[in-house]
Each structure stands twice: as structure tokens, then as C-alpha cells.
Amino acid sequence: MDYPIKSGTNIVIYAYSLEDPVIIDGKATIKYHGDRRYTRAIPLQSYANPPPESKFSGLDYFDFQLYNYSVPSNETxxxxxxxxxxxxxxxxxxxIAHKAIIDPANIDIVHxxxxxxxxPSAVFDDKNLPSGICDDLGEVLIPCTSNIxxxxxxxxxxINEFPDVAGYPVGGDFEIKYYVIQMHYNNIHQMSNRTDSSGxxxxxxxxxxxxxxxxxxxxQDSDATxxxxxxxxxRLVIDSYCPALVTQNIP
Structure with missing residues (x-):
């Protein structure tokens, strides 16, 4: 049966045996897969037909990227x-565009x-910028957790490209000087030998x-309060309110 492939994330269910199918009288006999059954979230079709990276060749760029970070064996x-x-x-x-750099060795755990x-008022030691488990950094990250x-x-x-008439300002006199990248690792098999360089x-x-x-x-904040x-x-309904002061200058 044909199944329509839709844009976005598709959940692929697959299984395999350790023995190749045996052909007898033109018919294949497939051995039972046992407990070798798995699922994987795979994007089989793009959301928006992104441009090839070659479109931006020759442009300046910068990376916010980890380098050989030892991923803990915790599940999350x-x-x-x-x-x-x-x-x-x-x-x-x-x-004018940004690219998610996902370490090829870790596509199964980078969630x-x-x-x-x-x-803009945040100040850090540029020679020793904070890096570590988010909860352990605590109050250090408070100035950096309100706007995604x-x-x-x-x-x-x-790859995501911005509209031709607009760009995201960085550097120079732009008031935002520091940024935080939060990485979520979903290490369901709790492997302890992974290093990651995503960004x-x-x-x-x-x-x-x-x-x-x-x-x-x-x-809403994702906490118990x-x-x-x-x-x-x-059924549960949660009401959120935005004061007029926030939206009065939005066209």
C-alpha cells in the first residue's frame, strides 16, 4: 500500500532480520526480526524547499558551535x-540565512x-564565556532566557533564508552583544562515548x-506555576494575556 509522504517529521517504523531472505520457487522467505524493531523521526520532505548552501558561498559567516563536547550518559x-x-x-x-550544523555522528541524539x-545590559568575561549544564549555570543565564x-x-x-528585504542585525552598534545556544540531547540509550560539535x-x-x-x-513558561x-x-484551558503596552507599537 502506498502511503503519502507529508512535509515535516515522519515517524518511520522498521525492523530487520540477521539473515537474508531465501528465494524458493520464486518466492522470498523472510525470517522473523525478533526484537530488532525500531522507530526513527526522519524529515522525508522539506517544509519550505530551502536553498542549497552553495547560494551563500563567498559570503562572510560565523559559527556558534560546540567542539568535541562530551555528551553525558543521562537520557536527557x-x-x-x-x-x-x-x-x-x-x-x-x-x-540573511542560518544553517543548523548537526554533527553527523549525533543525528540520533541531537533533538x-x-x-x-x-x-543588552548583560556583561560576561569574553575570555571565559559560561558553558555547561543549563541548570548548573543558574542565575548566570537569567539575562539570556527571555527572547528566542x-x-x-x-x-x-x-538552512533557513530570510526575506530579500530584511536581515537579522549582528555586530557593530547593534545592542545585542551576547547570545546563548541551548542544546537538547535525547540520549535514550544512555551512551557514554559521544562527543558533539553541533551548532x-x-x-x-x-x-x-x-x-x-x-x-x-x-x-507560557514551562514550569509548574x-x-x-x-x-x-x-480538558484543560489555560488563558494567557498580553498587556496593551507590549503590542501598541506593532503595525
């Missing part, structure tokens, strides 16, 4: 690192990553575009 790990736009970009530039803007700038998750396109790459245009891209994050689902409830 959230790792956070503070980054700063390289000083070699002293003037404001526009990022998603989020990039946050730090408050971009992200990637399993099933998403690796995010930003391609920069040679000229500023007409508009700056900004991000507005809406929603914001979203608490009582047991045995068939």
Missing part, C-alpha cells in the same frame, strides 16, 4: 553556552537547539537590507 541533557559575535565584524551586518538573545531568536529541531530544514552558522550579506528582523516570543495539568482532567 540540556547544555547551554554563551557566545559573542566575533570582533572581526566591527560594523553592523545583516545575517533540538534554541538560540536566545541576551539582554531562532532554533532548530528534528524534522526542521537545516548554528550565520551567513552575512555584504550590504545592509531595508529592514531589521526582530523576534517576538509569546507563550504556569502550566499545571490536574490529573484525570479530560
Amino acid at each position: 541533557t540540556y547544555h547551554c553556552t554563551v557566545y559573542k559575535v566575533p570582533a572581526k565584524f566591527p560594523k553592523r551586518r545583516h545575517a 533540538h537547539m534554541l538560540m536566545y538573545e541576551c539582554n 531568536a531562532t532554533g532548530w529541531a528534528v524534522g526542521g530544514d537545516y 548554528m552558522r550565520f551567513y552575512l550579506s555584504n550590504e545592509l537590507r531595508q529592514y531589521d528582523i526582530g523576534y517576538l516570543t509569546l507563550g 504556569a502550566i499545571a495539568i490536574p490529573p484525570y482532567d479530560d
